[in-house]
Amino acid sequence: MPNQITHNGSKTTPRPHDLLWITGVEGLATDQLLPTWATAEWLAVAPVVIRRETVTDCAWLPVGLRGTTRSERFKALLSVDAIKRCVQPEFLVQTEAWNIHSQCGAFPAVKTLASMASSLTNIGLHWGPTGSVGFALATGLPVLRDESDLDIVLHAPSPISPEKMSLLQDLLDSQMCRIDLQIDTGSGGFAFAEWAAGRKTILLKTGNGPVLTADPWSESHQLDTHRLP
Template identity: 50%
Template sequence: MRNHPRPHDLLFLRLPDRFDTGGDWPAWLDAAWLTQAPLVVRREAAPGSLLPVGARGLTRSERCKGYVQRDAVVRCVTPEMLARLHPPTVHTVHSVQAGECQSDLPPLRALAAMAPRLKELGLVWGPTGGAGFYLASGLPVLRADSDLDLLLRAPAPLPAWLIDCLLRLQEQQDCRVDIQVDTGAGGFALNEYARGGRVLLKTAHGPVLAADPWHAPEVQREAA
């Protein structure tokens, strides 16, 4: 596992009971679920060997924040690893439940359509959200109305022509596509940046409004 997992990485646990919510687990969550469902790394500063993570269930309402010790993690799957799957397939030892194959749903169709073009552009990117979770675990969390969430690593400002290309690529899909840009110091929505003005930059120390998300003086760069 990378020494410093980054936001949106998916962590599989060897010790599921080490997921700490600061209280009782919600009714939908148990150790059996966490033996097959990864935790999602959150963008938050945490002390020592603690990792800020979130659990998700099968429905949108099933979300739970918490923390886990690094030594409880057995495997880390990054968005970039999932982007290398061509065509998108379930990259895991876990199997999708019988009758719940989701490969024809709009988010995965959009991912298959966009992946070759994103590769041609030389971008460092990967699926997150429900699509990333499904590809890493095989668990049927996607719905016909699910968005496709993508993460784009961009340590330097994106040229205008590339932003235009990405926006056009988004518009050509038959589901909503949300591209989050990660500068290394925080993350922001590409659509919001394209509209002009200040953007909401999500950082490990809280949200910041920034006119230039790559050069916000009050933001500390996160560990790579």
């Protein structure tokens, strides 16, 4: 995703799962009307999330709008000029956001996050919560349920060593909450569970669509994958 935004006085390249607060609905472009829940009042406090999609026009970013329930999701494009603030998942770990928004601490997914945070950080890879947990910890908005999963993104620009793979698997196996750990290679994302299961090919989500690959870190997926419809 080549598009850049100015954040804290410097240029940064937004990544999938980053949360963006926007100036208003006028900064969004869609091919249909916004859903009724996506009001100007809601979007004044609720960030949009970067989606994994390639957009050729550097003035726009692919984003997803989310409401208070799982069914309230909507795709759009966002003008980079409409961005007020950017929060990356790693920032929620650095600030221990689960202690800031204490009202979230009663939910099993947040309890799990707090209990495993130090161990996951000690593995030595950048990571952070995404999905409903990340959204709630970044905003304090009431989007969590007792049955909410814990979604985590872990950034690994190079292959993960067998030792770290084993540590990750042991850590996930020791948790009571369902955890969806996504590995982001910088050019795509895949489910850790698929890789750990030893499958010959795994589904890699890229900005140009999903591919099946034997090596998610390969520079050219043309050699060892076939693109899905």
